[in-house]
Amino acid sequence: MSGGVRVTVPASAANLGPGFDALGLALALYDVVDVAVTGEGVKGTITGEGADLVVDESHLVVRALLATAKRLDLDLPGVQLTCANAIPHARGLGSSAAAIVAGVAAGYALAGREPDAGALQLAAEFEGHADNVAASLHGGLALAWAEPGPAYHAVRLEPHASLRPVLLVPAERSATKLTRGLLPATVPHADAAFAAGRCALAVHALTTSPGLLLTATEDRLHQDYREQAWPNTMRVVRELRGNGVAATVSGAGPAVFAATVDGRLPAGVDTTGFAVRPLAVDRGGVRTEQIGTNSR
Template sequence: MKLEVPHYIRVPASVGNVGPGFDALGLALQFHLTVFVEPASEWQVTVEGESVEDLAADETNRVVQMARLAAERWKVQLPPLRVEIFNEIPVQRGLGGSGASALAGFALASLFRRAQTQTQDYLNLAAEVEGHLDNVAASLLGGLVACYYASDGRLYALSGRVPRPVHVLSLWPPWKMETAKMRRVLPETYPRDVVVRQLQRVTAILAYWQEHDDVPPKDFFYDEVHQPYRLEKMPEVRRVIDLASSMGLPALLSGAGPAVAVLTTDAAAATALLERLARERTYRSWSWRFVRVDRRGLVVRPYRPLMKKRLLEAIQTSRPVTDTKVPAA
């Protein structure tokens, strides 16, 4: 098949391991990896935006590599393409950048399938590439997503309710952290009482948001499975979570870190936290975004030049910042 018209692919950032939902709960955030795809006589790849120094501007880019993997699995042929990548997701910070680029690549390959690509197709490939689904499933479906690996090998991603007033303040340092490295610090087994408490908190979060439009109490998001072990390696990240918690704000490690996600409906509370952190020299180099939950997930659409212009303008005005003033929610 040929690409008859240009398309754009947009994939949201995500918080994995939401609170006690280790490898189970993901939350999509309203900043994105955006890819414009056009027919070309030879492969051309350009990259702009966040962490551009870490993203290859050639055919070794992860988006292209994942597109080729998906094309191989789905038995489709990829022609040469012009691929323009505009990235808003910091690399190796625990905000779903790896999963987003994989999804973007799968979506690119799907443009050349005769059959419509189903959710299960994306999940199967994501499990093969990422090894866990919480980030990818949230970026794929949008909102809050619960993941389940059935004993028969089938993968499930189920959407949960998140009230519209809920915002996420995501904060991250200038340094990176590899997920694989952070997995190695986790124990192989856990006591029964720890597992029971984790299950209680996960079900409490899901049930709370069925009936309430605010953020659950901070204790609902407490984790005993991965955060204590990972935060031992990241004391300045632990300080952010502890400070937010002392101010009554639910705060959690995003994915394997080092990013922190703070959930709130109150922009003033987010500003107060940022102002407190700004008093300490360590955090003056940190970046942050205060965003809504992304409810659309993966978007793949054809575009015309005017639409592309508007999308790029929106990307240019959506930059991570380091000052302490949060706009009203």
């Protein structure tokens, strides 16, 4: 077994209310993946989240790694993965995006290259949208969009220094495919106009004027339509918002994202069934470093 790379990749909260498939915020909660090049085959171990999964060519990190190697003409006869996962799975915290970014970043590092626009394109092709993967790649606030092709793009914006997210993570899991199926094919023009204005305001609030976050994170595009999938999540969102906290569903749910400036929630809010986790904003994105064969 030769040396390899260690990839540290952050979680992310997407949508942030009105920014459906457009906004993502990187969070200081990390999966750490060691990738070593071996003679042949795919092997690995997982601790933490997803420890029950088998590491083979169907594993998402491996699939992303092999696709990146093919794109970069990198020869990988075999790989050994050691994953230490802290990002909860199927909660709306970007665990699949983080796995994809880990594989893509590892491929680039093994090829001796820095991630570029092609890395975002490849990661977004796996994910189907770029908000989470862009946040995990670049850190900070990601503003993502797609053009016909599809061609995926994103810009990184610097979140306001006072932003202190609080995540409320339930034990129950959700599935993006299921919750997307609850969305209507069309929405009223008034709701679309409302979303456009609020999404623009959300970018301003998250980067410049946190005092506007409660108004800026109002949503009419997706959260109410998907309430049947996670009614307790929407109860907490509404209770927090009624107490002046800019709360939204995190990604596809069922976790709740609360944008605060002090990392605290109001006393008396019923968070039964949720683990309350204050988290810093990750501002650096995915990190890679060279490791030897005995690093862990």
